[in-house]
Amino acid sequence: MPVSPHPVLASSGSFLITPSVGLMIWTLLVFVASMLLLRRFAFPAIRDALDRRQKSIEDAIDTADRTRVEADKLLAEYRERLKEARVQAEEIVSRARKTAQEQDHEASEAARERREQLLEQTRRDIEAETRRAIAEIRDEVTNLTILATEKVTRKTLDSDDQRRLVEDAIGELDFSALASEN
Amino acid sequence: MSTRRKVAIGFGIYIAVTIAIIAAVGWKGPKAKGYTPQTEFKLHTWVNLGIFSINKAVLYxxxxxxxxxxxxxxxxxxxxxxxxxxxxxxxxxFQGLQNNVVGANMDRRMAAKWFPFIATLALFIFYSNLIGYIPLPTSTETFNVFGLHIPAFSLYAATANLSIPLVLAIVVFVSYTSEGIRAKGPIGYLKGLIPAGVHGPMAGFIFVLEVLSNVMRLISLSVRLFANILAGHLIILFMAGALAVILGVAALGWITLPFGVALFAFEVGLVAALQAFIFATLTAIYLGGAVSHDH
Structure with missing residues (x-):
C-alpha cells in the first residue's frame, strides 16, 4: 500500500505542548456534560443498588441470627420437655411396676389365704371324719363285744341295757390314740 | 508440546525471519524524508468553526x-x-472510587458532594486513555484502495494532547482552592498554606514556596498524564515501525514488533487505568488537604 505523506508536515514538535484554547473549552464542555449526565443517571442508581444489596445482606444476616437464636431456644425447650417426658415415663413405669408388685403381692396373699382356708376346711373335714370313724369303731366294738359276750354266755342280752353297760365300759377306753395315729 | 519448546520454536522463527529479511533487502535502505513521529499527534482542522473548530482531539x-x-x-x-x-x-x-479514592481523603458530607466530580474525572480519563489504543482511521497519512484515499489507521489519544489534561487540572485547581476558601475564608486559606509551627521570617519564605507548589500542581497533574500517554503512544509507534521508517532499515520493523506488542499490552493493561487512578486520587487528596486544618 503506497503511503502518501500529507503536504502539511510540521518538523517541530512544539505544537505538542502548546495549549489550544478551543480544545480546552471543548474539553470543559464535554467533561461538564458527562459529569452532569453521570451524576443524574448513573451514580445514584449504582449507589442505591449497592446500598440495597448491603442492606439486604445485613437483613439476611440479622434474620439468620434471629432464626438461630430461636432455633436454639426451641431446641432447649424441646430438650427440657424431652427430659420431663423421660422423667414422667420413668415415674409411670415405676408406678406400674409398684402397682404390679402390689397386685402380685395381694394375689399371692389371697391365694395363700384361700389355701389356708382350704387346708383348714380339709383339716376340719378330716377331724369330723375321724370323729365319725371313731364313733363307728366304738359302735362296732360295742356290737362285737355284745356278740362276743352272747357267744360266751349263750344268753341274749337285752339290747338296750346291755348296750348301755358295754358302752360305759368302752367309754372308759381311750380311742383318741387311733385319731392321733392318722 | 511443552512451554519451553514452544518458546524455543517461536524464538527460532523470529531469528530466522530476521535473518531472511536482512538477507533479502539488506541492512541499509532509503531513509524516509520528511517523516517525523510527532506528526501523528498534530491536529488538523476538520470543520472550521473559528475557535471551536472540530479536529481529531475533539472527536476523541x-x-x-x-x-x-x-x-x-x-x-x-x-x-x-x-x-x-x-x-x-x-x-x-465504583466502590474503589467511593471508598479508597474519595472516602479516604475527605469527610462524608464533602465526599458526597465531590464524588461525582472525581468519579467522572477518573472514568473520563480512563476511557480517553483506553480508546487511544484503538486504531481509528484518523491519520493524516492515507493509503490508496482502488483509487480511494483512506486515512491510515492510527493510534491517537485525547489525553496525549496537553490542552485536555491541562484544562482538567485547572478545574481541579479551581475546585480545591474555592473549597478551601469556603471552608477557611480567603485569609484563613492563605494562612493555612503555612505549615503549623513555622513562625517569623521563615513563614514568609515557606508561604511563597507553598503558593508556588500549588501552581506547580497544575503542571505536574497535567504533564504527568499527558507525558505518560504521549510517551506510551510514541514508543508503540516506534516499535511498530516508525523506527524502521526513520532509519530506513526494513528488518528493524520486524525486530522491534514483539516489543511493540508487549508495550501495547502494558499501556492498555496498566498505564491507562493507572494514570486515571492517579489523577483522581491526587484530586481527592488536594480537595481533602484544602479543607483540613492540620496543614
Whole structure:
C-alpha cells in the first residue's frame, strides 16, 4: 500500500505542548456534560443498588441470627420437655411396676389365704371324719363285744341295757390314740 | 508440546525471519524524508468553526464522553441484586472510587458532594486513555484502495494532547482552592498554606514556596498524564515501525514488533487505568488537604 505523506508536515514538535484554547473549552464542555449526565443517571442508581444489596445482606444476616437464636431456644425447650417426658415415663413405669408388685403381692396373699382356708376346711373335714370313724369303731366294738359276750354266755342280752353297760365300759377306753395315729 | 519448546520454536522463527529479511533487502535502505513521529499527534482542522473548530482531539473527546456516559448509564439502569461480570466490574470500580479514592481523603458530607466530580474525572480519563489504543482511521497519512484515499489507521489519544489534561487540572485547581476558601475564608486559606509551627521570617519564605507548589500542581497533574500517554503512544509507534521508517532499515520493523506488542499490552493493561487512578486520587487528596486544618 503506497503511503502518501500529507503536504502539511510540521518538523517541530512544539505544537505538542502548546495549549489550544478551543480544545480546552471543548474539553470543559464535554467533561461538564458527562459529569452532569453521570451524576443524574448513573451514580445514584449504582449507589442505591449497592446500598440495597448491603442492606439486604445485613437483613439476611440479622434474620439468620434471629432464626438461630430461636432455633436454639426451641431446641432447649424441646430438650427440657424431652427430659420431663423421660422423667414422667420413668415415674409411670415405676408406678406400674409398684402397682404390679402390689397386685402380685395381694394375689399371692389371697391365694395363700384361700389355701389356708382350704387346708383348714380339709383339716376340719378330716377331724369330723375321724370323729365319725371313731364313733363307728366304738359302735362296732360295742356290737362285737355284745356278740362276743352272747357267744360266751349263750344268753341274749337285752339290747338296750346291755348296750348301755358295754358302752360305759368302752367309754372308759381311750380311742383318741387311733385319731392321733392318722 | 511443552512451554519451553514452544518458546524455543517461536524464538527460532523470529531469528530466522530476521535473518531472511536482512538477507533479502539488506541492512541499509532509503531513509524516509520528511517523516517525523510527532506528526501523528498534530491536529488538523476538520470543520472550521473559528475557535471551536472540530479536529481529531475533539472527536476523541466526544467518543470518550459518549462511551463513558453510555456504558455507565447502561450498567446503572440494569443493576441487579445478583450481578453479572460487567456489573461486578463496575461495582468494583465504583466502590474503589467511593471508598479508597474519595472516602479516604475527605469527610462524608464533602465526599458526597465531590464524588461525582472525581468519579467522572477518573472514568473520563480512563476511557480517553483506553480508546487511544484503538486504531481509528484518523491519520493524516492515507493509503490508496482502488483509487480511494483512506486515512491510515492510527493510534491517537485525547489525553496525549496537553490542552485536555491541562484544562482538567485547572478545574481541579479551581475546585480545591474555592473549597478551601469556603471552608477557611480567603485569609484563613492563605494562612493555612503555612505549615503549623513555622513562625517569623521563615513563614514568609515557606508561604511563597507553598503558593508556588500549588501552581506547580497544575503542571505536574497535567504533564504527568499527558507525558505518560504521549510517551506510551510514541514508543508503540516506534516499535511498530516508525523506527524502521526513520532509519530506513526494513528488518528493524520486524525486530522491534514483539516489543511493540508487549508495550501495547502494558499501556492498555496498566498505564491507562493507572494514570486515571492517579489523577483522581491526587484530586481527592488536594480537595481533602484544602479543607483540613492540620496543614
Amino acid at each position: 473527546l466526544f467518543i470518550a464522553a459518549i462511551l463513558t456516559c453510555a456504558t455507565m448509564i447502561y450498567v446503572a439502569r440494569r443493576m441487579k441484586q445478583r450481578p453479572n461480570r460487567v456489573q461486578t466490574a463496575v461495582e468494583f470500580v
